[in-house]
Amino acid sequence: MLASSDFAADGFTAIPALFEERDLHEIEKQVQRQLALPHDPMMNRVGNDLIPLRWNDPIVTHLLERTSALARIRAAVAAADLRWISAYISSKAGSMPALLWHQDWWCWDHAISFAPAAPQIAVLCYLCDTGRHTGALRVLPGSHRRGLPIHAELPEPHSAAAEQLAPDHPALSDQDGQVTLNLGRGDAAIVDYRLLHGTHPNRSLLRRDAVLFSFVPNWCALPKSIRAHLAMHPALPNADEWPTIAAWWQEIFPRYDGAPASLQINRVAPLRG
Numbered sequence: 372m373l374a375s376s377d378f379a380a381d382g383f384t385a386i387p388a389l390f391e392e393r394d395l396h397e398i399e400k401q402v403q404r405q406l407a408l409p410h411d412p413m414m415n416r417v418g419n420d421l422i423p424l425r426w427n428d429p430i431v432t433h434l435l436e437r438t439s440a441l442a443r444i445r446a447a448v449a450a451a452d453l454r455w456i457s458a459y460i461s462s463k464a465g466s467m468p469a470l471l472w473h474q475d476w477w478c479w480d481h482a483i484s485f486a487p488a489a490p491q492i493a494v495l496c497y498l499c500d501t502g503r504h505t506g507a508l509r510v511l512p513g514s515h516r517r518g519l520p521i522h523a524e525l526p527e528p529h530s531a532a533a534e535q536l537a538p539d540h541p542a543l544s545d546q547d548g549q550v551t552l553n554l555g556r557g558d559a560a561i562v563d564y565r566l567l568h569g570t571h572p573n574r575s576l577l578r579r580d581a582v583l584f585s586f587v588p589n590w591c592a593l594p595k596s597i598r599a600h601l602a603m604h605p606a607l608p609n610a611d612e613w614p615t616i617a618a619w620w621q622e623i624f625p626r627y628d629g630a631p632a633s634l635q636i637n638r639v640a641p642l643r644g
């Protein structure tokens with residue numbers, strides 16, 4: 372069953388059947404291929420392995436060339452200027468513990484972190500049916516805009532502490548108010564990058580794969596400093612690759628005309644009321 376929600380207020384929503392079976396089959400083949408190749412163990416976390424994908428990876432182009440799928444994403448989050456930033460395979464092996472509660476936003480020192488609109492979103496497409504025993508996504512509605520008691524207990528995302536949690540740590544446990552997204556094969560969840568989310572353990576013996584695509588919903592409204600940072604993302608086309616991209620397709624990739632510049636990364640949400 373799909374969770375329905377008000378994206379702006381809750382920080383998440385779901386899109387049923389974002390991909391058709393034909394696409395899913397092709398994406399699955401590519402995911403198997405990628406998982407069989409050696410990949411950077413630094414990207415693995417307890418509860419999930421991540422494999423980064425660039426703009427021209429066939430898995431990514433399956434979504435970015437589907438104007439109808441992009442239109443559904445735009446409509447779901449009221450995106451005025453949707454641009455793709457990055458993508459990852461998120462694979463959860465069988466008999467794997469929960470992925471900890473975390474949020475993906477990386478720039479909490481910037482005032483935009485506290486604006487109502489989502490600065491960045493993750494679109495998570497599941498390649499098999501998921502439920503609370505098979506590694507489904509769980510979210511804490513509203514946690515993109517307000518502090519919850521659990522915020523104070525969470526380790527910094529991607530830190531060593533996040534990898535060494537006791538199995539009964541709150542970051543790995545069910546929380547009051549959580550919503551489990553029991554998504555079917557081909558369905559997608561969209562989460563505001565600031566929303567607390569994680570996964571249930573995968574108690575089955577089967578691997579649970581998903582593909583995560585990150586987008587900015589309103590590129591031209593982002594502050595310059597955020598655009599200058601995001602435009603350097605290694606998943607995006609580089610200067611040599613730009614001329615090879617058809618004009619109609621360039622629209623989905625961000626362009627920043629100023630000088631690229633890194634921002635200070637801060638992945639820890641401040642304690643808020």
Ligand SMILES: O=C(O)CCC(=O)C(=O)O
Binds near residue numbers: 570
């Ligand atoms: O694989 C999933 O279901 C969630 C992945 C996730 O939350 C993340 O990579 O930030």
